[in-house]
Amino acid sequence: MVLSLRKFPLGTRASWSIASRVLAAIFGGYALAFAFTAMLALLLPVSRPNAAVAACLFGFIPYLLAILWVFSVRSATRAWAGLFTVTLSCAAVAASLYFLKA
Amino acid sequence: MLMFLSLSLSYAGFAALAFSMQRHHRQLRSRAPTRGQALGLKMAGWSALAASFVVSILAWGSVIGPVAGFGVLSGGALGFTLLLAFRPRVAAALTLAAPLCLALSLLS
Amino acid sequence: MKNSFTQSMAWLHTWTGLFFGWVLFVVFIGGTLSLFDKEITRWMQPELAAAGPLTDEGLEGTIAFLTRTAPDAPVWQFSLPGPRDPAIRTTIRTGKGRGAGNETTTTLDPSTGQEIRSRETIGGNFFFTLHYSLYAGNVIGIWLVGAAGMAMLTMLVTGIITHRRFFKDFFTFRPGASAQRMWLDAHNVTGVLVLPFYFMIAFTGLAVFYATLMPSGLYALYAKNPGAYFTEVLHFNRPPPPAKEKAPLTSLVPLFHQAERELGEDGGIWFIQIANPGHANAQIGLVQRDGVRLALTRDHLVFDGVTGALKDRAISGKLDVPFISTVLSGLHFAQFGGYTVRWLYFMCGLSGSAMIATGLVLFTVKRRKKQGADTEAAPFFFRLAEAINIAIVAGLMNASLGYFWANRLLPLDLAARSGQEIKCFFFIWLLCLFHALLRACIARRDHERSRTRGWIEQYASAAFLALGLPVLNALTTHDNLAVTLGRGDYGLAGVDLAALAGAAIFIGIARHLGRRPAVPPQHRGKASPALAE
Numbered sequence: 001m002v003l004s005l006r007k008f009p010l011g012t013r014a015s016w017s018i019a020s021r022v023l024a025a026i027f028g029g030y031a032l033a034f035a036f037t038a039m040l041a042l043l044l045p046v047s048r049p050n051a052a053v054a055a056c057l058f059g060f061i062p063y064l065l066a067i068l069w070v071f072s073v074r075s076a077t078r079a080w081a082g083l084f085t086v087t088l089s090c091a092a093v094a095a096s097l098y099f100l101k102a
Numbered sequence: 103m104l105m106f107l108s109l110s111l112s113y114a115g116f117a118a119l120a121f122s123m124q125r126h127h128r129q130l131r132s133r134a135p136t137r138g139q140a141l142g143l144k145m146a147g148w149s150a151l152a153a154s155f156v157v158s159i160l161a162w163g164s165v166i167g168p169v170a171g172f173g174v175l176s177g178g179a180l181g182f183t184l185l186l187a188f189r190p191r192v193a194a195a196l197t198l199a200a201p202l203c204l205a206l207s208l209l210s
Numbered sequence: 211m212k213n214s215f216t217q218s219m220a221w222l223h224t225w226t227g228l229f230f231g232w233v234l235f236v237v238f239i240g241g242t243l244s245l246f247d248k249e250i251t252r253w254m255q256p257e258l259a260a261a262g263p264l265t266d267e268g269l270e271g272t273i274a275f276l277t278r279t280a281p282d283a284p285v286w287q288f289s290l291p292g293p294r295d296p297a298i299r300t301t302i303r304t305g306k307g308r309g310a311g312n313e314t315t316t317t318l319d320p321s322t323g324q325e326i327r328s329r330e331t332i333g334g335n336f337f338f339t340l341h342y343s344l345y346a347g348n349v350i351g352i353w354l355v356g357a358a359g360m361a362m363l364t365m366l367v368t369g370i371i372t373h374r375r376f377f378k379d380f381f382t383f384r385p386g387a388s389a390q391r392m393w394l395d396a397h398n399v400t401g402v403l404v405l406p407f408y409f410m411i412a413f414t415g416l417a418v419f420y421a422t423l424m425p426s427g428l429y430a431l432y433a434k435n436p437g438a439y440f441t442e443v444l445h446f447n448r449p450p451p452p453a454k455e456k457a458p459l460t461s462l463v464p465l466f467h468q469a470e471r472e473l474g475e476d477g478g479i480w481f482i483q484i485a486n487p488g489h490a491n492a493q494i495g496l497v498q499r500d501g502v503r504l505a506l507t508r509d510h511l512v513f514d515g516v517t518g519a520l521k522d523r524a525i526s527g528k529l530d531v532p533f534i535s536t537v538l539s540g541l542h543f544a545q546f547g548g549y550t551v552r553w554l555y556f557m558c559g560l561s562g563s564a565m566i567a568t569g570l571v572l573f574t575v576k577r578r579k580k581q582g583a584d585t586e587a588a589p590f591f592f593r594l595a596e597a598i599n600i601a602i603v604a605g606l607m608n609a610s611l612g613y614f615w616a617n618r619l620l621p622l623d624l625a626a627r628s629g630q631e632i633k634c635f636f637f638i639w640l641l642c643l644f645h646a647l648l649r650a651c652i653a654r655r656d657h658e659r660s661r662t663r664g665w666i667e668q669y670a671s672a673a674f675l676a677l678g679l680p681v682l683n684a685l686t687t688h689d690n691l692a693v694t695l696g697r698g699d700y701g702l703a704g705v706d707l708a709a710l711a712g713a714a715i716f717i718g719i720a721r722h723l724g725r726r727p728a729v730p731p732q733h734r735g736k737a738s739p740a741l742a743e
Contacts, residue, residue, distance in 0.1 A: 037426040042431070052428050052532075053420065053535045054534055056420040057424075060360065064367065067222075067360070068219070068364065072218055119381075166546055169541060170551055172407065173555070176407055177554060179404075182381070183383055187384065
């Protein structure tokens with residue numbers, strides 16, 4: 001994969017791929033981190049305030065990894081698919097834990 | 103005083119590491135370092151850096167010490183690199199400030 | 211094709227750098243100057259030299275002053291003098307929001323509680339607000355700076371991945387090399403040598419705003435009411451609405467001494483907050499000064515404002531306060547460890563600013579070679595990027611110094627004076643942008659000299675402003691550098707000295723750029739082999 005604006009001027013297919021990745025990194029990555037943080041908060045075996053805060057603080061790391069990953073996979077579609085899978089899994093775990101606890 | 107000792111050790115450590123590299127050794131002398139010289143400088147450098155970190159912890163305590171220690175390491179490295187770029191001989195000579203600082207802090 | 215992973219990481223580094231580098235440079239300069247916020251504020255309020263030491267009479271006088279001037283305010287807040295700030299500063303909220311325009315602040319003499327008429331300014335706090343929200347508001351600004359923080363982490367990782375000779379080039383800085391080589395060296399050296407600090411400061415910066423930027427952990431565990439977290443755990447109680455019944459406020463002095471005994475042995479009381487003064491449900495909170503430990507805990511006692519009974523005691527170590535967040539914010543705010551740590555952070559902050567600035571310059575220097583930006587077909591975008599680089603990097607220096615000049619030159623009795631100082635800052639910055647754009651339009655594209663002219667002119671004017679600052683200070687106040695140095699007042703002398711040091715750096719850069727001969731056109735096509743792209 002070569003990402004270069006010079007080789008792929010605006011309006012071509014590759015430039016759409018870049019735009020798609022940028023959106024995936026910013027918003028998809030944030031959604032992933034958001035779901036992951038919620039899951040982590042419910043999983044951490046420490047007191048409630050500590051779990052909440054530690055999860056929030058740690059949540060920036062999956063965001064970072066997601067951004068890097070989005071720009072390293074072969075295609076933008078794959079990036080979106082991966083983000084969706086992880087985000088939905090985290091959200092599912094978080095939701096089931098949440099209702100179990102409630 | 104411990105603070106300055108830590109900073110000078112960090113400076114000296116990075117200087118030793120730099121002069122163990124061919125490129126920077128040549129900035130000082132016309133030839134490359136021998137294998138033994140390079141190894142000696144490397145070991146001296148790493149020991150000085152470790153010592154700098156330990157002294158930082160002695161100076162600031164176990165909580166603030168590591169934070170300040172990293173800052174001191176970066177400070178020593180930056181100072182040395184800038185000096186090396188413009189005045190390599192002065193940069194090498196200043197390494198001697200470390201033992202001087204050590205002596206002064208032992209005396210006081 | 212070489213390793214495509216490295217290539218895409220390089221692409222990510224370059225483009226994230228261009229778009230967030232502008233924001234990050236401002237954030238870094240603002241944060242670096244904020245390390246000495248109180249010294250800057252004191253420099254900007256020379257009238258405070260008259261302030262005496264704190265006395266009980268001063269505390270009573272402060273309450274009397276607040277009762278007289280703001281009897282109906284829902285909250286009185288005032289900070290007490292400390293090693294870095296000589297005055298009592300009262301803050302009365304007059305609007306809905308926070309910050310200048312919504313609050314009135316007054317400086318009082320700690321020995322008498324009488325007002326010291328000092329010029330209206332927010333002083334060093336200006337750079338603090340610039341640092342965390344860029345004056346773009348508490349929603350857009352904080353999210354923008356938060357995004358820049360994530361971008362910084364991304365760039366640190368991608369920078370390490372794409373730096374091919376991390377250890378070999380560890381100490382390599384060749385100021386005499388070609389422009390591209392020199393800027394790349396400078397970018398690498400300032401990046402690599404201070405790397406732990408950058409990771410720490412970017413991560414802790416995000417961590418400070420975890421409740422805004424990544425709140426899902428709080429939602430998951432405090433679903434009904436995320437705000438409950440703050441009242442239950444951190445004991446940050448939002449004051450209740452004022453009670454109907456009136457009641458006189460109890461005397462502050464015994465409460466102050468009790469709090470000093472409990473919290474003071476570490477470093478004294480920093481500020482006092484009185485909610486619903488004059489009402490039956492008044493409460494008085496006394497908060498410990500930062501800097502007694504690494505963690506930023508803000509220990510405090512809360513008293514009933516009418517009976518004087520102790521209502522709440524928030525002491526770190528005795529509460530289930532998430533220790534990690536207080537340590538992370540403590541690391542970011544650098545209130546621990548005194549002036550040594552402040553100077554270490556200052557140096558690391560300057561190095562970070564240099565890393566960002568050299569990165570921005572590299573973008574245009576590299577593009578210029580690769581894209582043939584010297585020709586008539588030069589993409590408009592690259593010339594725009596270069597102009598914005600000039601305005602952000604050199605222009606910010608002019609604007610910041612202009613803010614200090616405005617503090618001395620604006621009439622003392624000007625209405626909304628602190629706001630006018632801020633307007634001067636942004637006006638000068640805008641002028642710098644116009645100048646850079648103008649230079650980009652009229653520059654002869656085939657001529658290296660005419661392209662660096664924008665940089666040189668703005669650095670020259672920054673150097674003039676910086677050199678003139680100690681002179682202006684001497685002319686407009688009773689103090690000057692010799693006097694402040696003579697009496698060992700390094701806080702005030704430091705501002706003048708930093709201006710002189712800044713002038714030396716600006717002159718150095720301007721001279722370096724001016725001296726650099728034009729690169730012969732035939733060499734332009736060749737990229738340095740060591741260049742990671």
